[in-house]
Amino acid sequence: MKMTLILFCLMFLSSCLQEKEKIIFEREVLNSLPFSSQLLKLSPKVNRDSEILRPPNTWINLVETISLNENGENVFHCLFYKVTGKEEGVIRYITHNQSCFENYQDGSLTDLKKVTEFKFWIPVFDKKIFGKLLKRGYLYLIGKRDGTSFSIEIPLFNIGLKSNWKRFSNNLSDNIFKGVFVSKSLKPSSRRANQTLGKIADNYRDKKIEVCHEFARDCTETMSFRCDKCRYGWYSAIGVSTCPGQYIRFCGVNRCGERGQPACPRGIESARKMEIDNAMLCYDGSPLGFCRRGLKTVCDGRTLICL
């Protein structure tokens, strides 16, 4: 009788602890992962109809994102899954002040143990599967623990999907909630160095300009796109790349067409229509840019400008 009572108490304790583990896991995840501003890496095992079974007993990385904490510091978030093998699987959530995608052991760890039949989803459009509706832009951790199904739904508020603009489209970001970004309240004391580029008076002619995207003649990207860091906007101009659509981009106020400033881009389709050979885009007199009346396009070795 006593043994039965002790066993009963132990089982009850065990199930309470399990439930507690799930609550704590959810709390940790809900407290920070939804505020991710960028999805850095994503496993190819995402969005599969069947559970993740291979390789057994192995930690696999699912996703890495980045966000800011209340102090304005970068925080990396990672989700790992130890695939069921000899033991049941484990979902691990990590936050760290550096990239965690290759390392499942460092940082602040929170585990959800005894997971089986695990599936990991981030649907790009609403999908009915596994007996539930999975909403676009949300991250889902789906599986079973002790025979009971669970589904943890985590909104990824700030991770936008690729926009497909057409006539009458506006430019609200295509996040889960269009046009809405969600973050934690920043502590008033947290100050970050201004990481934006450019000043209001910057201009090409005075050689005070920030380039924010650039390609070489052979079409290799010599500077990756960073125009989202421009303090006062950005604009496109004709660079030296020989590939269509590869503009050079500058931070700041667009003064295209003026003397000494970049020429205004005409567009490759229009140049073709004018029956111009587009093999070399940046050369003196190139029609790929247009200027103020009386000025001509000149290639200064980096940009097509107006002189």
Place this chain on the structure above:
Amino acid sequence: MMNKRIIFTILFAILLSGVGGYFLYGKAKLDQDVRINAEYRKLYSAIEVFQKIWTEGELSGLESHLKDCPSSLKLSREKKKCSREILHCLSKNQEFKRKYINLEIKRPLVSKANSQSPINFSSALELELSYGGTSLVLHLEYGCHKAFLPHRIYTLEDSNSRKYSWWDNIGRNLFIDKTLVKNGDILDWLKADSDLKGGDEIFKLIVNSDESLPAVGLSQKEMVRYCAFRGEQLMDTVLFDAASMHPGDLNSNQMRFPLRSMWPWDYKKKIGTIYNYRNKKIKEVTLKECNQVFSRECLEIEKAKDREGTHTWTGIRSVLGGSLEYFRNPVYPKKNLKASSHLYNLDSPWHELGKRAWWDGTGFHIQNFNFRFADPPESVKKFDVAFRCYKEERS
């Protein structure tokens, strides 16, 4: 035997109290975790409500919470979108806050020029939501009133090569303000742009004006700065013509021959309100004509309140009639002003797309303008010049 029983009982009691104590402590912590989870879930579900209010102008079921701002409810659906006034009104309504969530507008304008942390948007309104002990910050983008310029070939007024030439935006994503910058937008900017010199003068100019009217009285430099503060560019004539002149075949992105339509409603010349009025097919300017082009006659028509006129094929407005509007003209800098406005009667030659006057950008008296072939009435001593912005987005 008795001793063994006593020892076992004592050990069991110690174990039980240890477990009990752990449980009680753990339960309190767990209760807190459960509460926090619930607070987050509540906040997350409120976000959807705000998103619908902001981006869709969806106010059904909220009318009673806007009773202190009756003008908000009279706005068109389009104008209810991205409306700071509506959010401001809700943030003052205690009933709304009790029913949904506590909210406070922290900053009406946040952009890369004044944000203290990296942001992924160009400009937004900053709102704080709180429930229980948990709070979140929402940034609601100012993007509702921008129109995408479709990828296609357009005609460029460019006499460097021929009378007209071509340009295209294929591979570039350009978004144009559908309407003019408003006084309310300028007030938000003045609060946000702490480095601006001369902001006080602008503030005095517009502080008592209707926030929903086009902002006038700014110099060219100030207009450029306003757009730049929001991460945008001052409108130019090339884009304005592309977005307002009818391109002919809307199903194609090509143009077989250079087309610079006179009117926004059609590429044909002998069609529409102005042509009909000039050719006496319309005898009188009424509200119907004013809804297309707000000309001088419309100032006398009481019901003609909306000065923005017809929509073009891309959805922008205020392309004929209404306010004078300044643009940057990269090809012809001396043709930088849309003169088609309420200064001129409907039969004026100014009421055509592509016809532009000149403004020197600094003053607002007749000597600062050149209206070329048709001067405004002599009774007009001071001129109000409005403007708008555009933005390029990455794919």
